[in-house]
Amino acid sequence: MERKFWKNYQKDIPDNNYYYERSCIRQSFFPGSETTFLRIVGDVLGKQIEDDQNLHTCTGIGYHADVVPFETTQTIIARLFSLMSEKGYRNFVPSCVTSFGLLNEVVETWKHFPEELQQTRDFLKQATGREFEIPEYITHPCDIIYKFRKELKEKMRFQIVNQKTGEPLRVVEHIGCHYSKVFPQAVIGSAEFPQVLAGMVEEWGGQVIDYPERRHCCGFGFRHYLIMANRGYSIANSRKKFESMEPYHPDFIVTNCPGCTMFLDRWQYTIKEMEGKTYDKQGNGIPVLTYEEMTGLLLGFNPWDLGLQLHQISAEPLLDKIGIPYDKEQKYLGKSGKIIDFKGF
């Protein structure tokens, strides 16, 4: 058995020709992040990335909430792979962390249980007449940004630094359980000290906070959030993380997983509403950014093109700290160019 120390966990990340699968949650809650990722990869790095309109859910949330059998999930994923093969790609890039974990799980299952692979091929053929190839690489978008973090740094207009003091900002990184814990060997820096977000933050001038509950789950829990009656589990787990990070005074939280981003943002709001408690000194809450938003901000993209207006915890105090200019008027602009009144909501 090969034994590696976390600093030596590396991973092969393809350097071009990506086939991008959007995430149900990312699209719904932070659509600007996916737009931003495509801009970074396509426009800034000049890579080929396919945004295929035919793609669809991997069923991940349905699978982990136990309403979709594993056979069905495997075959749906096989269809996604079939669409990829059709377009001539080999590098599957799922935006969602649950997809990333599940796709790896399915491919690993096929390696150990060839009969499951055969059954999936038969099911897909029978249902759709399709065939498929297993991707050469399953890469999460954060891996790609991490891989090109030095190239991106050269193009960046800002650093993760307090413009007034010149001090690095203090950053909590939250990696997402299904990115790091399902297949620790597929993670830069392993499950215990994943380096993918930490590597970006440190490369771009910030300081990563190592707090006791760093590895703890945000508390999505699938059925625990999806059912209104169960949401206490979800908020309790997020709260546990907030309380653990609070003494370190983080300037912001950067997240990998679409679900975690939303929960760490919304549960701060809920806790504030319920108890008046905020986890920063100013009473704003700790801003939560996706890694796409963080990268886009430092590259100088307009914060309102990134979608920061969709965060319940206002990002403006963070923009001020870094010294990123923004136009207050544009925050509430719609596609049609008119201001969509926020009052009353």
Added chain:
Amino acid sequence: MEKIIYTDIAVIGAGPTGIVAAYNLARLGYKVSLFEKEESLGGNILKTYKLFPNFQSSNELLQLFGEMIVVNNLSLQTGVTVTNIRKDNNHWISTTNKGETIVSKAVLMATGFKPFDAHYKEEYGYGIYNGVITSLEFEKMLKCGEIYGSNGITPEKIAILNCVGSRDAKVGNNYCSRVCCINAVKFGIEIKEILPKAEVYCFYMDLRMTGQFYEELYRKSQQEYGVNYIRGKISEASQTADNRIQLKAEDTLLRLPIKMTVDLLILMIGIEASESTKELSAQTGIMGEYGFAKSHSLLKADNHTIHPGLFIAGTCKRPFTYPETVADARAAVVEIQHYLENKT
């Protein structure tokens, strides 16, 4: 210029096994050449303070070793690594990193073990958090007579964790290292003797008190010293804002997850085949599971290997306690004597 040494037996490794075997072979009148890769003899005993279960001082043993090696017929070379052994007709040829060639009638491998590298159990943050140390580092503290925690001050709460690198498929070691359970009991008592007010928590999966006086020592540590035992393996250690160590485990007897903050976490690191053991076993085709040297027959010829004239003893074979390894060394002496007298 190449130097050739002719001898009856080449003994590789001057830890307890090698020394006891070499000493007894020499007393039987055989010419023995003993090689030690380190500058000092004593092997892993050098890293300890007192031995379980009777708190025998390691220094006393080392002194005894020093006296044993002055016996007639025995020549010791330290700072010399045997890099290769091979059979040539009826002789064994060993070569060292100093360019020497040793021609002998028999070879005894006593190349011992190496402690598990705790860095590989990443969830305990060894090498990252000051408050997380290995059992060998704790022995050093005991030698100096001073125990200090993560903040450099006297700890009030100390946790000891068994099975670090043992019984763990995640690091590829499915076996039990045999010595850690009782060593942890010994630590509990040693801590309480130096720091009577400190709270000590020993985390374990099974306490294997198999040796003579072990169970009694375990009871004494609970009854007289107030050491706490929690049945459950620590799942992770992380550093708190005030630089202490937060632990998560399950008290499996109460069936409840527990969180505890301590000033010092001692990892009881297990036993692995040493690099020399692995290298020489691989060369001679006697490597068994987990890189340990494999004997010809566990129940019938446990000091023999598949090669006549190549013998093995001690922790190069598997984890042993000190009395066991010394007994094994003496057993090897008898087998070697039989071999040299053409009786087997």
Added chain:
Amino acid sequence: MIDYFERLSRDVRVKEGLKACMNCGICTAICPAAEFFPYNPKEICNILQTKDNKKIEALLKNETIWYCGQCMSCKARCPRENVPGMLISALRKLSQETGLFVESSKGRQQYAISKTIAESILKSGYCVHAENVKPELHPEQGTVWNWYYNNLEEIADRLGANYKKHGPGSLRLIGKKNLDEINAIFEVTGGKKFLETIHSYSTKKAQEMNLEIDDSLNSPYFIKTYTEDSDQ
């Protein structure tokens, strides 16, 4: 009695996830559900390795198996390479196939999940779609979500989405051919039958509980399973 263990042992998640538990508690120590609920992942391994169908039946009937949050933290740590989280998936599937899930209140919630998530997959190609996250059912989503939800197309499209329209982009309309194939896959692989099983046991249970149930998300049984807390 059904040989539950035999059925479980055919599930690939049990083949992969049940090795031999030595009760070290490393999984329970970091299990988010163990901290919050009367739940202990190592006991799932324990019960399964007894192969005792009575004990397994009790598991399938009671609240326990529904507590796991599927974070898979247990997978990363187990020194014997068991995966309690995967065993839970197999148990939950069996509980639904045998209809025992309706015996516990957490189990009955599967009806609400099937009506929301599974139907969303089949009808839209999304597990979750912004338009289904209704502010009145999601007060925690906050004022910003309320603003966004009421102006979804305007705001999402301003952020580069292609809200419910043909062509690529976030929140796009997923084309008919894709939806047809998704539905065909559910049909062929037993996904549809599985949902029908959930619905038919739920319907029976609703009648038993004197609660109306229909196809909508407003039926008293739906509302009960969506909002009712655990028995415990």
